[in-house]
Amino acid sequence: MAQMNRRVLLKSRPQGEPAADNFEITDAPIPEPGEGEYLSRTIWLSLDPYMRGRMSEAKGYAANVGLGEPMVGGTVGQIVKSRNPKFREGDFVLEYSGWQSHAVSNGAASMKLDPNAAPLSAALSVLGMPGQTAWWGLMQIGKPKAGETVVVSAASGAVGSVVGQLAKLHGCRAVGIAGGKDKCDYVTKELGFDACVDYKAAGDGLFKAVRQACPKGIDVYFENVGGAVQAAVLPQLNDFARVPLCGLISQYNQMQMAPGPDWRLLLVKRVLVQGFIVSDHFAEMQGFWQEVPPAVKAGRIKYREDIVKGLDNAPAAFIGLLKGDNFGKLLVQVSDDPTRK
Amino acid sequence: MAQMNRRVLLKSRPQGEPAADNFEITDAPIPEPGEGEYLSRTIWLSLDPYMRGRMSEAKGYAANVGLGEPMVGGTVGQIVKSRNPKFREGDFVLEYSGWQSHAVSNGAASMKLDPNAAPLSAALSVLGMPGQTAWWGLMQIGKPKAGETVVVSAASGAVGSVVGQLAKLHGCRAVGIAGGKDKCDYVTKELGFDACVDYKAAGDGLFKAVRQACPKGIDVYFENVGGAVQAAVLPQLNDFARVPLCGLISQYNQMQMAPGPDWRLLLVKRVLVQGFIVSDHFAEMQGFWQEVPPAVKAGRIKYREDIVKGLDNAPAAFIGLLKGDNFGKLLVQVSDDPTRK
Numbered sequence: 001m002a003q004m005n006r007r008v009l010l011k012s013r014p015q016g017e018p019a020a021d022n023f024e025i026t027d028a029p030i031p032e033p034g035e036g037e038y039l040s041r042t043i044w045l046s047l048d049p050y051m052r053g054r055m056s057e058a059k060g061y062a063a064n065v066g067l068g069e070p071m072v073g074g075t076v077g078q079i080v081k082s083r084n085p086k087f088r089e090g091d092f093v094l095e096y097s098g099w100q101s102h103a104v105s106n107g108a109a110s111m112k113l114d115p116n117a118a119p120l121s122a123a124l125s126v127l128g129m130p131g132q133t134a135w136w137g138l139m140q141i142g143k144p145k146a147g148e149t150v151v152v153s154a155a156s157g158a159v160g161s162v163v164g165q166l167a168k169l170h171g172c173r174a175v176g177i178a179g180g181k182d183k184c185d186y187v188t189k190e191l192g193f194d195a196c197v198d199y200k201a202a203g204d205g206l207f208k209a210v211r212q213a214c215p216k217g218i219d220v221y222f223e224n225v226g227g228a229v230q231a232a233v234l235p236q237l238n239d240f241a242r243v244p245l246c247g248l249i250s251q252y253n254q255m256q257m258a259p260g261p262d263w264r265l266l267l268v269k270r271v272l273v274q275g276f277i278v279s280d281h282f283a284e285m286q287g288f289w290q291e292v293p294p295a296v297k298a299g300r301i302k303y304r305e306d307i308v309k310g311l312d313n314a315p316a317a318f319i320g321l322l323k324g325d326n327f328g329k330l331l332v333q334v335s336d337d338p339t340r341k
Numbered sequence: 342m343a344q345m346n347r348r349v350l351l352k353s354r355p356q357g358e359p360a361a362d363n364f365e366i367t368d369a370p371i372p373e374p375g376e377g378e379y380l381s382r383t384i385w386l387s388l389d390p391y392m393r394g395r396m397s398e399a400k401g402y403a404a405n406v407g408l409g410e411p412m413v414g415g416t417v418g419q420i421v422k423s424r425n426p427k428f429r430e431g432d433f434v435l436e437y438s439g440w441q442s443h444a445v446s447n448g449a450a451s452m453k454l455d456p457n458a459a460p461l462s463a464a465l466s467v468l469g470m471p472g473q474t475a476w477w478g479l480m481q482i483g484k485p486k487a488g489e490t491v492v493v494s495a496a497s498g499a500v501g502s503v504v505g506q507l508a509k510l511h512g513c514r515a516v517g518i519a520g521g522k523d524k525c526d527y528v529t530k531e532l533g534f535d536a537c538v539d540y541k542a543a544g545d546g547l548f549k550a551v552r553q554a555c556p557k558g559i560d561v562y563f564e565n566v567g568g569a570v571q572a573a574v575l576p577q578l579n580d581f582a583r584v585p586l587c588g589l590i591s592q593y594n595q596m597q598m599a600p601g602p603d604w605r606l607l608l609v610k611r612v613l614v615q616g617f618i619v620s621d622h623f624a625e626m627q628g629f630w631q632e633v634p635p636a637v638k639a640g641r642i643k644y645r646e647d648i649v650k651g652l653d654n655a656p657a658a659f660i661g662l663l664k665g666d667n668f669g670k671l672l673v674q675v676s677d678d679p680t681r682k
Binding site: 058225226246247248251258259260261262264265266267270271272273274275276277280 | 588599600603610617618621
C-alpha cells in the first residue's frame with residue numbers, strides 16, 4: 001500500500017474546552033508538487049496556545065481554520081521531492097504545514113535550516129516563534145532595567161522560560177509562576193530564576209506567595225495566562241510598570257467575556273499594557289538574532305522540549321496544553337529526525 | 342473686623358459620592374509671610390476630577406488630604422505682601438494653594454504669570470494642567486496619524502476639548518462623547534469635531550451610536566470616564582489602537598473595584614493602554630509650548646470656562662463636576678480678577 005498523507009482536520013468548533021471529537025484524523029493521497037513547488041515530509045509539529053483561537057469562529061488575529069481543513073501550525077520538514085530550484089531533496093525547512101504528515105509548498109514562506117547550527121526542533125522553540133515572542137515582548141515592551149523585578153507566568157513554558165532567563169541576563173530579579181513543584185524546581189534550579197511561585201500549591205494564598213517572591217513589587221509582568229494569576233499579580237505592580245500582554249491561556253476556553261481588572265489600578269500606577277503578536281514583528285528581530293542564539297549556544301539560555309510521538313496524539317496533547325499539562329515546549333514528532341540520535 | 346483667611350477643609354472622607362458635609366468652611370487668621378515667603382490672595386481656584394482621589398484613604402498618586410486640612414488644588418493668585426525678592430506685591434502667580442482665600446508660600450513651585458500674554462485663568466485650563474494633560478496623552482501615547490479616528494470621552498471638558506481640537510489639527514477624524522445636546526453642539530459647532538455622541542440620549546444604543554460616528558473604527562481612544570462609555574468604545578478599537586488612560590471619572594465614586602474589559606480584546610487587537618498623570622511629565626512639555634499657546638492665540642484651539650463665584654460654592658461645584666454638571670473648565674472665582682473686565 002502506498003504511503004498516505006496523514007492529516008488532522010478540524011471537524012467541529014469547540015464550545016469551551018476542545019475535545020477529541022472536534023478533530024478528525026484521516027488519510028489522503030500524498031499530493032504531487034507542481035512546477036515551482038516542493039513536497040516535504042513533516043518531522044516536527046509545534047503545538048501552541050494560539051491555535052485555540054483558530055478553532056473558533058470568533059474574530060482573531062488571522063483567518064480561522066475552516067471546518068474540514070487541516071489544523072494550522074509551524075513545522076520542520078524535510079524535502080522529499082522538489083520542482084523548485086531553491087530547495088533540494090534532503091533539505092530541512094521551517095514551514096507552516098500544519099497538522100499533517102506531508103505538504104506541498106511553493107517555498108515562499110519557508111526557511112532552510114542548517115542542522116549543524118542548532119537542533120532542528122529549536123527552530124520551533126527557543127530560536128523560533130516562542131523565543132522571538134519572549135524577546136520581543138520583554139525587550140520592546142517590558143524594557144527591563146537592571147535591578148527591577150520581572151514576573152512571568154507559565155514560567156516553565158516555551159515563552160516564559162526565555163523571558164525569565166533574558167531578565168536575569170539583563171540584571172533583573174526574575175520570578176516565575178508555574179503549576180507544580182517539578183516545574184518550579186526546574187525554573188529556579190535549572191533556569192536560574194530567583195524564585196518561582198507554585199500557583200497550584202498556593203491556592204487562595206497566591207497573592208501572598210507572589211508578594212513574598214517580590215518584596216520590591218513588580219516592574220514588568222509578562223502575561224501569558226490571565227485569570228487568577230493575573231488577579232494576584234496586578235495589584236502588586238509598581239508605579240510605571242509594564243505589562244507585555246502575550247497570552248491569556250486560562251481564558252481561551254471561556255465562552256463568555258471574562259471581566260478584567262479595574263482600570264483605576266492601571267491609572268493610579270501609570271501602568272502600560274500592550275497586547276502583541278510576534279508575527280507583526282518578524283522583520284524587527286535584529287536584536288533577537290544578536291542576543292539569543294549565542295546565549296543558547298553558550299548555555300546561558302536553556303530550553304526544554306516536551307515531545308509527543310505520532311501525529312495521531314496531537315489532539316490529546318493540544319487539549320492538555322490548554323490545561324498546562326505540558327512541561328517545556330510541546331512538540332509532536334511526526335516522523336523520524338535523521339539529525340537526532 | 343479684619344479680613345480673614347476663608348478655607349474649605351476636608352471634614353470627613355466620602356463613602357462613595359462626596360456630600361456637602363464632607364467639607365467644612367471656616368475662617369482662620371490670615372497668615373504672615375516669614376523671611377523668603379510671600380502672602381497671596383487667591384483669584385482663581387481650579388476644580389478637577391483628580392481631587393476625588395485625594396479625599397480618600399486609598400492609595401493614590403500623591404499624599405491624600407488629611408482630615409481637617411484644606412482641600413488641595415491649583416490656583417492663580419496675586420501677591421499681597423512679599424518677603425521674597427523674586428516676587429513683588431501685585432505680581433500674579435500660578436500656585437497650588439488649594440481651597441482657601443489666602444496662602445503663604447516660599448514660591449519654590451510658583452510661576453509668575455504675564456496677564457498680557459493670556460487671560461490669567463488660562464493658566465489653569467488650556468495652557469495649564471488640563472491642556473498639558475490633553476497634549477501629553479494624545480501626542481506621546483496616542484500618537485495619532487493623519488486619517489485615523491480619535492475618540493475622546495468628556496469631550497466638552499477641559500481636557501477632552503483640547504484632545505479633539507489637537508486631533509483635528511493633526512488631520513484626524515475627531516469624535517467626541519459628551520452628555521446632552523448642548524455639549525454635543527458645542528463640541529461639533531464651536532470646537533469643530535467631526536461628530537459628537539450624546540451618551541445620555543443614546544442610552545442602551547451607545548455602542549451603535551459610536552459605530553455610526555466611527556465608520557472606520559477607532560485608532561485612539563482618549564479615556565476620561567470609564568464605565569458604560571468605555572464598554573461601548575473598546576470593542577470598536579482597530580488593530581494597534583492606543584488608549585491614553587487619563588481618567589475614569591464615572592468610577593471615582595465607586596467603593597468597590599469595577600470589572601474592566603476582557604483582556605482578550607486587548608490581546609487580539611494588539612492594543613496599547615497606558616495610564617498617565619501629567620505631573621510626571623512637566624519637564625517634557627517642549628512640544629506643548631511650541632504647539633498649543635500659538636494655536637490658542639490664533640483661535641485654532643478654543644476653550645470654555647464654567648465659572649462659579651465664591652469659595653463657599655466650591656464643594657457643590659465639585660460634587661457636580663463628578664456628575665458631569667459642568668460645561669467647560671470648572672473654575673471658582675475666589676476674589677476679583679483685576680485684569681478681567
